[in-house]
Amino acid sequence: MSDAIVIGGGMVGAAIAWGLLRQGLAVTVLDGSDEAQRAARANFGLVWVQSKGDGLPEYAHWTREGAALWPGFQDILAGETGISSGFSAPGGLHLCMSEEELQGRRDLRARMHNIDGPEAFDMQILDRAEVADLLPGIGPDVVGASLCAQDGHASPQGLLLALHRGILKQGGRILPCEEAVAIRRTAGVWEVQTARGRHAAPTLVLAAGTGNLALGRMVGMEIPVSGLKGQILVTERTGPRLALPTHKVRQTEAGTLLLGDSKEPEAGSDDRSSGAVIADIAARSLRMFPWLSEVNLVRAWGGIRTMTPDSFPVYEAREDLPGLFAANCHSGVTLAAVHALKLAPMIAAGALAPGIAPLSSRRFDVPTD
Amino acid sequence: MFRPTDTAAAAAVEFTWEGRALAGREGDTVAAALLGAGIAATRAHPLDGAPRGPYCLMGTCFECLVEIDGRPNRQACQVRLAPGMQVARQRGVRP
Numbered sequence: 001m002s003d004a005i006v007i008g009g010g011m012v013g014a015a016i017a018w019g020l021l022r023q024g025l026a027v028t029v030l031d032g033s034d035e036a037q038r039a040a041r042a043n044f045g046l047v048w049v050q051s052k053g054d055g056l057p058e059y060a061h062w063t064r065e066g067a068a069l070w071p072g073f074q075d076i077l078a079g080e081t082g083i084s085s086g087f088s089a090p091g092g093l094h095l096c097m098s099e100e101e102l103q104g105r106r107d108l109r110a111r112m113h114n115i116d117g118p119e120a121f122d123m124q125i126l127d128r129a130e131v132a133d134l135l136p137g138i139g140p141d142v143v144g145a146s147l148c149a150q151d152g153h154a155s156p157q158g159l160l161l162a163l164h165r166g167i168l169k170q171g172g173r174i175l176p177c178e179e180a181v182a183i184r185r186t187a188g189v190w191e192v193q194t195a196r197g198r199h200a201a202p203t204l205v206l207a208a209g210t211g212n213l214a215l216g217r218m219v220g221m222e223i224p225v226s227g228l229k230g231q232i233l234v235t236e237r238t239g240p241r242l243a244l245p246t247h248k249v250r251q252t253e254a255g256t257l258l259l260g261d262s263k264e265p266e267a268g269s270d271d272r273s274s275g276a277v278i279a280d281i282a283a284r285s286l287r288m289f290p291w292l293s294e295v296n297l298v299r300a301w302g303g304i305r306t307m308t309p310d311s312f313p314v315y316e317a318r319e320d321l322p323g324l325f326a327a328n329c330h331s332g333v334t335l336a337a338v339h340a341l342k343l344a345p346m347i348a349a350g351a352l353a354p355g356i357a358p359l360s361s362r363r364f365d366v367p368t369d
Numbered sequence: 370m371f372r373p374t375d376t377a378a379a380a381a382v383e384f385t386w387e388g389r390a391l392a393g394r395e396g397d398t399v400a401a402a403l404l405g406a407g408i409a410a411t412r413a414h415p416l417d418g419a420p421r422g423p424y425c426l427m428g429t430c431f432e433c434l435v436e437i438d439g440r441p442n443r444q445a446c447q448v449r450l451a452p453g454m455q456v457a458r459q460r461g462v463r464p
Contacts, residue, residue, distance in 0.1 A: 236431075236434075236442045236462075236463065237415055237442075237462040237463070238462050238463050238464065239461075239462050239463065239464045254415075254416060255415065255462045295463075296442055298431060
């Protein structure tokens with residue numbers, strides 16, 4: 001019997017499983033099949049601080065801590081597996097295409113400075129000329145940008161591969177095609193029934209993205225997650241074009257340019273790319289960087305990403321369900337380091353720290369009378 | 370290594386590969402003409418330098434990238450050979 005079972009081998013589940021192994025636990029990851037909805041495949045790869053936690057200070061803290069942990073996290077993971085997660089933090093730009101949008105960033109900056117003061121949040125508002133100094137070749141419609149020094153980006157593929165290798169290297173197990181069909185607790189142990197067999201452990205982590213809705217109901221818990229379709233485009237490799245990532249266009253360490261992204265809540269489980277959305281994304285990207293017209297598009301794809309009602313993460317631990325935890329978030333790459341190095345030790349210790357208590361779904365239970 | 374299965378006579382189409390004069394057959398793609406001329410490695414991978422060449426021949430794998438008439442990263446399997454084309458190895462990424 002394992003010490004812990006993690007349901008879900010994506011960005012969230014793999015980071016937690018890897019972190020639990022570092023705490024000395026024996027861990028089994030129950031992963032889905034190739035047909036499963038995998039948000040990790042649709043991740044744009046930003047490690048993004050500047051927009052996170054507006055309206056929920058604890059989420060701002062959590063994100064800032066996660067970004068600060070990323071360099072050390074990448075070093076541990078690369079040392080263990082030899083695989084680069086492609087992380088760098090040169091700062092990140094939110095390009096603004098109108099004066100209204102730029103004013104929105106100024107307002108955001110003021111609100112974010114109200115959380116722990118300006119020292120904890122390094123964001124500047126840049127005018128057009130200042131943006132052009134950082135990113136030559138911006139289009140005429142770019143009026144300015146917000147630049148956050150804490151932002152960066154990583155390779156979702158590299159990170160997920162490194163986490164999986166790291167899990168195996170530490171003696172963990174990753175079992176594919178093990179979708180849970182029933183969960184019950186017997187004599188202090190969680191039992192997970194899958195199509196292939198039965199697994200048991202005193203600690204159980206639900207980290208199956210949109211699948212957590214069904215998993216939560218198996219134990220009488222309502223986890224408010226839904227799918228949000230996102231499409232991404234990728235170009236051929238080019239020499240260095242973008243010294244730092246923007247919220248919609250970034251250059252990967254391999255030289256390709258990623259253009260993102262759409263947000264399609266009505267798509268259901270249909271993750272196919274579509275011509276109209278590809279055209280929208282391409283047109284928006286061209287307004288930001290007209291020189292993209294010379295660069296060949298190579299592929300487009302879509303995926304179903306995890307969303308919560310207020311877009312903030314949901315971490316669950318309930319007194320009536322001892323040893324059971326649930327984790328859901330939209331930003332699996334940004335939060336990978338904090339999931340591995342902070343959340344996993346909390347789970348190993350059996351309780352979530354008070355600092356992230358406001359990130360439980362109890363925040364949605366507002367009395368209506 | 371590769372021979373045309375269609376043995377009917379076809380007009381020769383002259384082109385250059387890395388400055389060397391070669392000929393393909395009318396109707397060939399650039400990739401088919403290169404393979405027919407015994408050239409299997411048409412680029413070096415920009416990250417690890419490994420030799421790569423035409424593979425899927427249907428526009429999907431992007432292994433057959435070459436420079437054609439000065440334009441980088443063209444898919445050789447998606448471009449019809451034309452007389453006088455100057456085809457060159459894709460070196461590294463485009464600028």
